[in-house]
Amino acid sequence: MSARSRELFGLVPVAILVTAGFTAVFIVESAQLGGTSLFYGAYFLALCVAAHLIIRWRLPDADPFLFPLVALLAAFGLVMIYRMNADLARDQANWFVLGLIAFSATIIFLRDYHVLERYRYVIASAGIALLLLPRVPGIGAITNDAYLSIQLGPITFQPTEIAKLCIVIFLASYLREKREVLVVGARRIMGVTLPPLKHLGPLLVVWGIAMLMLIFIRDLGSSLMFFGVFLALIYVATARISFVIIGLGLFLLGAWFFASTVGHVGERFDIWLNPFADASGAGYQISQSLFAQADGGLFGQGLGSSLLELPQVSADCAEQFPSCGxxxxxxxxxxxxxxxxxxxxxxxxxxxxxxxLMIAARGFKTALLANDGFSKLLATGLTAVFALQAFVIIGGVTRVIPLTGVTLPLISYGGSSIIANMILFALLLMISDDARRHARTQQGGDLV
Amino acid sequence: MNGQIVKLFAFILALFVLLLGFTSYWSVFDAPGLKANSENRRALLLEQRIHRGDIRSIDGQVIARSLPSGSGKDRIWIREYPYGGLFGNPIGYSYTERGRVGTELAHNDELIGNKSEFLSILDELSGHKQEGSTVVSSLDAGVQQTALDGLAGQAGAVVAMVPKTGEIRAMVSTPDYDPNLIPDDYSQLNSDPAAPLFNRATQSGYPPGSTMKVVTATAALDSGEFDPDSTLDGSSPQTIDGVPLSNAQGESFGQIDFATALTYSVNTALARVGERVGAETLLDYMDRYGFNQKPEIDYPSFQLATSGVYDGSSLLTAADAIDVGRVAIGQERLLVTPLQMAEVAATVANRGERMCPRLWSKVIDVDQRVDELDPETCAKVMDRRTARQLTEIMKDVVSEGTGTAAALYGIDVAGKTGTAEVSGRPGCDAPNQAWFIGFAPADRPEIAVAVTVECTSGYGGDVAAPIAAQVMQEALDG
Structure with missing residues (x-):
């Protein structure tokens, strides 16, 4: 069976999940939901097939499991959002149209992703500029006490989502070129292997950015995610665990410094350690998150059956659930x-x-198969940043790490996240197509 | 680079296993703890959507009902108490904002229709909506009203119970409160120095005064140390535990028999009886009556106080240094609840068998299936013979002794008065705590009562006994 036929079959579970999920929610909430809302599910499935056709046309050799897994996550998210508010599910499906456009445009217009290497400083500058946008007066907006989004007229956008791609592309291309000198030029000082200072400069800039985000953007989650992918790529490029330990040490030092000086960061830590100390105030979110999980048990309460809304919505909140109540x-x-x-x-x-985890496995598999250093590092970086983002937010709501505000990739409601992640997977599929085509022409066989 | 990529994947794998571990912990292993967290209001919010069952009095009045608010999936049920303050303390309240207390808490499972896991799965499959059952309280609106009227604004408590079944027909604690006001005025009620939210009938430890002599007499007669004709020294004062003790008004009775000593509540004679019986035996009989443990009643534990001899907040035993002579006449550091003293009266009335007190009599579910109270014996306190002897003496108390104000026309009443000296209590400048415990009709008892009035200058016989008479009359008429 060809890779693309596998992919099409892989969409069957997605179709089942969407159909069963929408039906279950519709049955539970039929009093509130109109029949047309069921159509949003079909709309989403049509988009999946469209994406499949584009992959079939332009990337015939790409990994057959990546896209169905991505669609499965998106389907999960869509069903949950449909269960909360049918209008939001429609909006989310619409965001997927934009995501699909970005996905297709990346695949069609960026014929060879290796050109990205040439523009690495442009891309890096663009990434940093994007990160700083929310602090620009007039368009910056504060979400949860952090500068996470920009507001242009009616559209809110979270530039960190796109910035994470820029930073990964820059790191992959920079490390591809400098990996040898970083290793060869390294010196041992007091038993610790240190990279040569000359080539360390740009990397320290990345560290600086992560620290800056902590204090300037106040976005602990993205900062953790960015720095994590930075360390992951340094490790993969140089194979020196000591670099990772030094980097981690620097990050923890910075985090500790800011935790003790910037109230916002320190408070997050206190809530993490003692969530119930102020369960109706600062610790409200995390305690409610844990209470909600406690009600789930092994099998959960069933789709549409859990308690999400407060019975009495305060009068000063005019918007619909889930924005209010x-x-x-x-x-x-x-x-x-x-x-x-x-x-x-x-x-x-x-x-x-x-x-x-399966997406991460396929992503790293793509990195293993890739032919050149840039492709390997790019695939590794894209996969790592995606997996780390999932870890940071799931870890946050399950109290593994302090709670920070990043979206759960592909499941959370939100346009910027969907568009950025669709571009991320377009790049990953392009690397995969490139690598597997080489492997196929060399071995002359089919490859899974 | 491939080796490092595999190691990186292994690291990511470890991180995700960590996520799985924490999710399991919160959703399964620590779920009971999180559900019990006092900040977790999810259960209360969910239960708001269930049509909570009514609470009715045994004479068919609606004590508590739920009214719908909102519609569709958002419909919630809000509690209303048509009688206002009349049933405030025993029944309690149930509001999402303030939780629940009293019968509303003790019978919550029935009121919201909680069933076993298996039955609720069946219900879910058959599409039944969870609905609460009606709880029929053992309280009688008429008796309850009479008791409240009898106290007439004085702080105190009345408990009336059926000796044969343990069913409580009246439980009044004054000052009372209107449970309908809880959502809006809770803070104010809670900080009121008169403590209306405090159920004096079950939570208040009062010195019992001479009503305790019924317990002492039980120990003396049932243990065989004394009989009603035993001769006692009723002179006054006498030295008890190294300290002189006097009778009321310093009256000296000389040589009197046991029955007379109890009828006229002679302190010195009965303190001597207590000393003869000894701490061990007296405390043993107290235990049988239900002292030194929380009452075995369908009521929230935190709203129940334990009766006994206290040193600060710890209960004393026979091994501790206790002035047993003064315990025998209801002094020393003895503290009792009105509920406990009602049990004492009911036990004598029920020929020595102490029934477990109960505040419910029936539960009727949505399909009209009825679960009825099956009366339970909590303890066998004394022989029938002892109970009969005590009843005869307690009849004398009402016919010729200190409790004549409790007499009913044409019906024999048995009882015992008590007046504890409480002068110096904060917030009270009157000297006494007045008591009456008793039952009627004496030979075929149908109702037993305990009445106490806080902070009064009157005596048990003239303040508490008349209230008891009214309550018993109402219970027998109704």
């Missing part, structure tokens, strides 16, 4: 994982984690 704040974005565990239980949560 949610017992667990942001159930469709930051806390969507807690809602999944609540309604589908530990098994539902485990399924989500497993899908992320």
């Amino acid at each position: 949610a017992i667990l704040p942001a159930p469709h974005t930051d806390f969507v994982y807690s809602v999944i565990v609540n309604e589908l239980g530990l098994f539902g949560g485990a399924a989500v984690i497993l899908i992320y």
Whole structure:
């Protein structure tokens, strides 16, 4: 069976999940939902098939499992969002149209992703500029006490989502070129292997950016995610675990410094350690997240059956649920994982984690198969940043690490996240297509 | 680079296993703890959507009902108490904002229709909506009203129970409160120095005064140390545990028999009886009556106080240094609840068998299936013979002794008065705590009562006994 036929078959579980999920929610909430809302599910499935056709046309050799897994996550998210508010599910499906356009445009217009190497400083500058945009007066907007988004007229955009791609591309191309000198030029000082200072400069800039984000953007989650991918790539490029330890040490030092000087960061840590100390105030979000998961048990309460809305909505909140009246704040974005565990239980949560893990496995497999250093590092970086983002937010809502506001990739409601992740997977599929085509022409066989 | 990529994947794998571990912990292993967290209001919010069952009095009045608010999936049920303050303390309240207390808490599972896991799965499959059952309380609206009227604004408590079954027909604690006000005025009620939210009938430890002599007499007669004709020294004062003790008004009775000493509540004679019986035996009989443990009643544990001899907040035993002579006449550091003293009266009335007190009599579910109270014996306190002897003496108390104000026309009443000196209590400048315990009709008892009035200058016989008479009359008429 060809890779593309596998991919098409892989979409069958997606179709089943969407159909069963929408039907279950519709049955539970039929009093509130109109019949047309069921159509949003079909709309989403049509988009999946369209994406498949584009891959079949331009990337016939790409990994057959990546896209169905991506679609499965998106389907999970769509069902959960449909369960909260049917209008939001329609909007989310619409975001997928834009995501699909970005996905196709990347594949069609960026014929060879290796050209990205040439523009690495442009891309890096663009990434940093994007990160700083939310602090520009007039367009910056504060979400949860952090400068995460920009507001242009009616559209809110989270530039960190795109910036993460820029930073990964820059790191991959920079490390591809400098990996040898970083290793060869390294000196041992007091038993510790240190990279040569000359080539360390740009990397320290990345560290500086991560620190800056902590204090300037106040976005601990993205900072953790960026720095994580930075360390992952340094390790993969140089094979020196000491670099990672030094980097981690620097990050923890910076984080500790800011935690003790910047109230915002320190408070996050305190809440993490003692979530119930102020469970109706600062610790409200995380305690509600844990309470919601406790109600889930092994099998969950069933789709559409959990308690999400407060019975009495305060009068000063005019918007619809889930913007107003949610017992667990942001159930469709930051806390969507807690809602999944609540309604589908530990098994539902485990399924989500497993899908992320399988995507990571396919992504790293792509990196293993890739022919050149840039492709390997780029595939590794894209996969790592995706997996780390999932870890940072799931870890946040399950109290593994302090809670920070990043979206759960492909599941959370939100346009910027969908578009950025669709571009991410377009790049990953292009690397995969390139690598597997070489392998196929050399071995002359089919490859899974 | 491939080796490092594989190691990186292994690291990511480890991170995700960590996520799985934490998810399992919160959703399964620590779920009971999180559900019990006092900040977790999810259960209360969910239960708001269930049509909570009514609470009715045994004479068919609606004590508590739920009214719908909103519609469709958003419909919630809000509690209303048609009688306002009349049933405030025993029944309690149930509001999402303030939780629940009293019968509303003790019978919550029935009121919201909780069933076993298996039955609720069946219900879910057959599409039944969870609905609460009606709980029929053992309280009688008429008796309850009479008791409240009898206290007439004085702080105190009345407990009336059926000796044969343990069913409580009236439980009044004054000052009372209107449970309908809880959502809006809770803070104010909670900080009120008169403590209306405090159920004096079950939570208040009062010195019992001479009503305790019924317990002492039980120990003396049932242990065989004394009989009603035993001769006692009723002179006053006498030295008890090294300290002189006097009778009321310093009256000296000389040589009197046991029955007379109890009828006229002679302190010195009965303190001597207590000393003869000894701490061990007296405390043993107290245990049988239900002292030194939380009452075995369908009521929230935190709203129940234990009766016994206290040193600060710890209960004393026979091994501790206790002035047993003064315990025998209801002094020393003895503290009792009105519920406990009602049990004492009911036990004598029920020929020595102490029935477990109960605040419910029936549960009727949505399909009209009825679960009825099956009365339970909590302890065998004394022989029938002892109980009969005590009843005869307690009849004398009402016919000729200190409790004549409790007499009913044409019906024999048995009882015992008590007046504890409480002068110096904060917030009270009157000297006494007045008591009456008793039952009627004496030979075929149908109702037993305990009445106490806080901070009064009157005596048990003239303040508490008349209230007891009214309550018993109402219970027998109704």
